[in-house]
Amino acid sequence: MSLITRMAAAxxxxxxxxxxEAYRRAGGFVYTELQQTEALRSKLAAEGVNLWHGPQAAAGQLLCTWNAFVxxxxxxxxxxxxxAADPRTVGYVPQVTSLQVGACFAQVEGWVSRARQAAGNSRYLVEKEILLPADLPEWAEASPCPLPHLHGMLAASRAIRQHAEVALGAFExxxxxxxxxxxDLERLRQLAAEAATAADYAEGLLDTDPAPRMHEAIEQRLQRALDIYYHLGQLIAMPQLIAGYRGPDARQAVPPANLAVVDARNFxxxxLTDPQRRSNWQADPRARQAIKEMWDYDPDPAETLRIQAEIDAALQQGAVTFATDSSGEPYGSFYCCPFAAIYLVRRPVVIAGRRLRAMQxxxxxxxxxxxxxxxxxxxxxxxxxxxxxxKIDYCDPDGLHGD
Known part of the structure; x- marks a missing residue:
């Protein structure tokens, strides 16, 4: 980047x-995956395969590839x-754009991995792993939302809409x-109409060179259009989901219920340690010492235990699960004491006051x-x-770390 570009961006x-940009390049293979699944969709249509009764792994492949593409x-x-809006600052973006793009790109690999697993294993069922239809990442907020950001959302909705309408036609x-x-078919058509209307209305407002006070109204419509298209593609791929679908606003993150009573005097x-690796850490003398010192310094053990109880309740209820790699092996413990598990969110949940979304x-x-x-x-x-x-970090207060 030139000095002038950096100064203009600053x-x-x-x-x-x-x-x-690195993640964009890495995710470029999504379009090859999309071509393959669209060929699969056409093949299923030509063979008269009804996805209500067809191979569930194929439905999973279609669904996961759709999510990665969107x-x-x-x-x-x-x-x-x-x-395009300001060639002087190519390579730099507003904070809201950076956050939103990062949140989207972060999920692409996971969906492609699941699509490929479904393609390679007829017994792999993504719906057993993630609550479907999955939601888009949380929308980043800015007031007012930059005009180029809105134009980017509109351009995305146009591209996604085209593929959604083709997929719906082939499905019918x-x-x-x-x-x-x-x-159920009428519900799909209704969703397509609702998304198209929101996008068209937003486009009409953008054509008027809107004042900043109008940006929020445009942003809300584009967010709704993209949310619906994301769900619509999943419902087309896996129509068994349609009957229980209640719309993009129905799924709110809720804290896990039925928390166990926390007793900070006897625990x-x-x-806090990953139960899948707990015995290994218990055999490590430095880990035992680090755990003892952590609790000795904890000014409010009841609060620490309460958060862990929320995680345990979410795990028991199926809102979260232990994260695994593409071969189904557990990720293992976090490298810092107390060596907690790595979790995957299956459906929106609130833990320690923080909203967590599916796929995180x-x-x-x-x-x-x-x-x-x-x-x-x-x-x-x-x-x-x-x-x-x-790497291992015992996080001991004396500052002695493992390698």
């Missing part, structure tokens, strides 16, 4: 999109619209028993490492895309 308060398309169009051709599924000090990975970090230096005791739900590591 003046506008924009941030580097270098990492986002997420990739939103991210790419947001970046391109911002670059396969339904030989249309009378039996008339209500297992290893209760998280862990619970608890640390007294900074307390002797006057820092705070840390209790934090960390949301990230976790990767394997050989």
């Amino acid at each position: 003046f506008k308060g924009e941030v580097s999109a270098e990492e986002l 997420l990739q398309a939103i991210g790419e169009h947001l970046l391109d619209a911002d670059y 051709q396969t339904v030989a028993d249309a009378d039996q599924h008339r209500a 297992d000090p290893w209760c 990975q998280f862990t619970f970090e608890v640390s007294a490492e900074d307390v002797p230096k006057g820092g705070p005791f840390k209790r934090e739900i960390i949301v990230s895309t976790f990767t394997p590591t050989d």
Whole structure:
């Protein structure tokens, strides 16, 4: 990036999109996957395969590829619209755009992986792993939303709409028993009409060169259109979901119910540690010492235990599960003491006051490492895309770390 570009971006308060561009390039294979699944969709239609009764793994492949495509398309169009609006700052974007693109790109790999698993294993059922239809990532907020960001959302909705309408047409051709599924087919058409209307209305407002006070109204309509198209593609791929679908506003994140009573005077000090690896850590002398010191420094053990109880309740209710890699193996423990599990969110849930959405990975970090230096005791739900590591951090307050 030239000095002039960096200065112009700094003046506008924009941030580097270098990492986002790397994820864009990495996710480019989504379009090859989309071509393959559209060929599969056409093949199923030609053979008269009704997805209400057809192979469930094929439905999963269609659904997961659709989700990956929508997420990739939103991210790419947001970046391109911002670059087109001001060529002086290509490679930099507003904070709201950076957050939204990052949230979309972060989920692409997971959906492609699931699509490929479904293609390779007829017994793989994504609906057993994730609550479907899945939601788009949380919408980033800005007031007012930058005009190029709105144009990017509109461009994404146009591209996604085209594929959704083709998919819906191909799907309707396969339904030989249309009378039996008339209500569900009408529901799909209704959703397509609702999304198209929201997008068309937003486009009409954008054509007027709207004042900043109008941006929120446009943004809300584009968000709704994209939310509906995301769900519509999933319902077309897996029509068994239609009967229980209540719309994009129906699924709110709720805290786990029926929490166990927390007793801070009598508890297992290893209760925060990944149960899948707990015995390994219990055999490690340094881990035992680190766990003891962590609890010794904890100013409010009841609060720490309460958050873990929320996680345990969400796990028991199926809102979250232990994260696994593409081969189905558990990710393993977080590398910092207390070596908590890595979790995958299956449906929206609130833990420790934080809203978590489907497909996100998280862990619970608890640390007294900074307390002797006057820092705070840390209790934090960390949301990230976790990767394997050989690193171990015992997070002991004396500052002695493992390799």
